[in-house]
Structure formats: C-alpha cells, structure tokens
Amino acid sequence: MGSGFDITIVAADSTSAEKNINLVIDEIIRIENLISEWKPSSQVSEVNRNAGLKPVKVDKELFDLTKRALSFSEITNGAFDISIAAMDKIWKFDESMEELPSQNTLLKAIEKVGYKNIELNEAESTIFLKLPEMKIGFGATGKGYAADQGRLLMQQLNVKAGIVNASGDMATWGTQPDNTPWRIGITNPINPNKSLKIIEVKNAAITTSGDYEKYVEFNNKRYSHIINPKTGMPASGLISVTVIGENAETANGLSTSIMVLGHEKGLELLKNYPNYACLILTDKGKVKKSKNFNKILKRLR
Structure with missing residues (x-):
C-alpha cells in the first residue's frame, strides 16, 4: 500500500x-491485492479500467468498503471522496x-472527481464509475482497514495483545506483557x-493524517498529499489530525475528512461519531482537542 507496516504481538515464544x-503480513498482502489501484490485477484496477464503460462485479468485501467510503462522502458533503484518485x-x-x-489543468481534472458518479448495485455486487477516466482509490481508508483486519485475525486466533501499525495508522488490543496499556506517542511535526x-490505550484505533510526510514545496510553501476534492488543491490550514476511537478504518476516514474541512467544520463532523475523539495541530502551531477527548481516552484505556 506504499507504506511500511510494523506488527507487534505478545506471545509465549519467538x-x-x-x-x-x-x-x-499475508492478510495485509491479500487486502492490497484486492484494493490497490496500482496493481493491474486488483479489482479496483478493473473497476477503474471500465470507467464510463460498464459495471464491474466485485467481492462483497470491496463492495462494502466502497459503500462505507461513500457514506463518508455523504456526511462530509464531498470533502472525503475516493474518486480523488483521478488527480494522481x-x-x-x-x-x-x-x-x-x-x-x-485542475479544472479539467476535477471534472472526473465526484462520488455521486460512483454507482453501486448491491444485488449484483457491482461498482460502476459513470465518467470515462474516473478512478477510485483507498489511500484514505485502506491502511486503517488493513490494520483492523490484522487485529481481527489475531483476536480470532486468541493472540492476547498487540499492535498493527500501518505507517501511523494503528489498531491495538490487549496490554503489554506487564499488563500496562500500550503507550502511543502522537507525532509533533x-x-x-x-x-x-x-x-495510553488497550483496545483502540489511532490514525493520523498530516501534511508533513508526503508533500511538495514551491516558493517556500508546502502542498500536502491530502487533496480537497472540490478544488483539486491540497488541503491547507492544518498540519496534522489524529483521531482516536475503536475502528481504524473509520478513524482514517475521519482524520482525512477533518484535514480537508478544517478544525471548526471538522469538530462539527466529529459530533456525529461520539465514540471518536481528535487532536488537531493547526498551521499556526495551535493544538485543538474535541470536547470528548479525555472521555474517549479514559474509555479506551
């Protein structure tokens, strides 16, 4: 998925x-082979190749992942949009x-961006991109989903504790060997x-979206990889957004959405997700927290 994964588990022996x-690792590779828009053999690539041509039948797993992504688009009025992949x-x-x-160039490109042109047929399990040259991609929720699935697999196999860390998007469960919670540091860019x-958390998901790792600079100004689907320009105003909750896929979608929406609209969005909290760093160096931040931390500890 273009990212490094670190996997930590508590076990009796090496x-x-x-x-x-x-x-x-096998589970992460399986998910990548399903959702990567960079692998020609993936179902997502097949959907993208058939943009404007025909619906493509996909596995229920990918269909449901797409459906959940579109629900983020609906609630954010398009601030989150998996069809932003057309800007690649x-x-x-x-x-x-x-x-x-x-x-x-930007105006022509964003003509191919728009979640309302993604058509799902639940009965047939098909995805259809209505416009030629449209694309979908799961850069905003895929890593979180993979972390969740890795954690779920380990829990099903009765592995008592661990962390699946997808380049800062984490799913944790259980406790350290000395029975203390996992200690996670939130990066200060x-x-x-x-x-x-x-x-300090036990069963939790922590994801961070930011402008400080993947970006370009022109005239001493940084342009991040998180693109506003409505303008085609990188999101601005925030340096990083960390979301904490139960599910890394959801946290991933929220942190990306808040980066685009900005801190005020982002905090309003979070009110729809009472089991999630966030920590925001603005480009002025100010730290903002959702009102439920300490409450959620206490629950997850």
Whole structure:
C-alpha cells in the first residue's frame, strides 16, 4: 500500500510470534491485492479500467468498503471522496513535480472527481464509475482497514495483545506483557523530538493524517498529499489530525475528512461519531482537542 507496516504481538515464544506475524503480513498482502489501484490485477484496477464503460462485479468485501467510503462522502458533503484518485497524474509527491498545475489543468481534472458518479448495485455486487477516466482509490481508508483486519485475525486466533501499525495508522488490543496499556506517542511535526501527547490505550484505533510526510514545496510553501476534492488543491490550514476511537478504518476516514474541512467544520463532523475523539495541530502551531477527548481516552484505556 506504499507504506511500511510494523506488527507487534505478545506471545509465549519467538516461534509462535513469527508464525502469527506472518499471518498478519499475508492478510495485509491479500487486502492490497484486492484494493490497490496500482496493481493491474486488483479489482479496483478493473473497476477503474471500465470507467464510463460498464459495471464491474466485485467481492462483497470491496463492495462494502466502497459503500462505507461513500457514506463518508455523504456526511462530509464531498470533502472525503475516493474518486480523488483521478488527480494522481496532476499531483505527484515523488519529487518529480517541477511546477504547480495550472488552474485550467485542475479544472479539467476535477471534472472526473465526484462520488455521486460512483454507482453501486448491491444485488449484483457491482461498482460502476459513470465518467470515462474516473478512478477510485483507498489511500484514505485502506491502511486503517488493513490494520483492523490484522487485529481481527489475531483476536480470532486468541493472540492476547498487540499492535498493527500501518505507517501511523494503528489498531491495538490487549496490554503489554506487564499488563500496562500500550503507550502511543502522537507525532509533533513542529518539534519531532517531542510528542504532542502520549496516550495510553488497550483496545483502540489511532490514525493520523498530516501534511508533513508526503508533500511538495514551491516558493517556500508546502502542498500536502491530502487533496480537497472540490478544488483539486491540497488541503491547507492544518498540519496534522489524529483521531482516536475503536475502528481504524473509520478513524482514517475521519482524520482525512477533518484535514480537508478544517478544525471548526471538522469538530462539527466529529459530533456525529461520539465514540471518536481528535487532536488537531493547526498551521499556526495551535493544538485543538474535541470536547470528548479525555472521555474517549479514559474509555479506551
């Protein structure tokens, strides 16, 4: 998924630990082979190839993942949109960009972006992208989903505790060997030597979206990889958003949405998800918390 995964489990011996960690790796690879828009053999790639042509029958797992993503689009009025993948040729965050895209280029590209042009047929389990050159991608929820599924697999196999960490999007369960909660540091992009906050959790999901790892710079201005679907421009105003709750896929969708919406509308959005809390760092260096932050931390500890 273009990201590093770290898997930590509590086990009686190294042999069983290695066996179970390999099972999680296999599960992550299985999910990547299903949802990656970069793998030509994936079902998502098949959906994208048939944009404007015909519906594509997909596994229920991918259908449901898409359906949940569209529910985020509905509740955020399009601030979250998996069809933003159509912008992949406009914004590149691999150091190959030499100039900002023109306004005309952006306008043409966002014509292919719009969740309302994603048509789902539940009876047939098909996905249809109505416009030619449309694309969908799961960069905003895929890692969280993989972390959730890795945790679920381990719980089903009675592994008592661990962390599946998808480049900062984490699903935790159980406790450390000494029965204390897991201690998770929330990165401070302004001062990397000091965490914004250290939280203690047992069964929890923690995801962070930010502008400080994948970005391009022009004229001393940073442009992040999180794109506003309505403008085609990178989101601005916030440096990072960390969401804490029960499910990493949901937390992932929320942290991305809040980056686009900004802190005021983002905190309003979070009121619809009372089991989730957030910590926001603005581009002015101010830290903002949702009102339920301490309450949720206490529940997850």
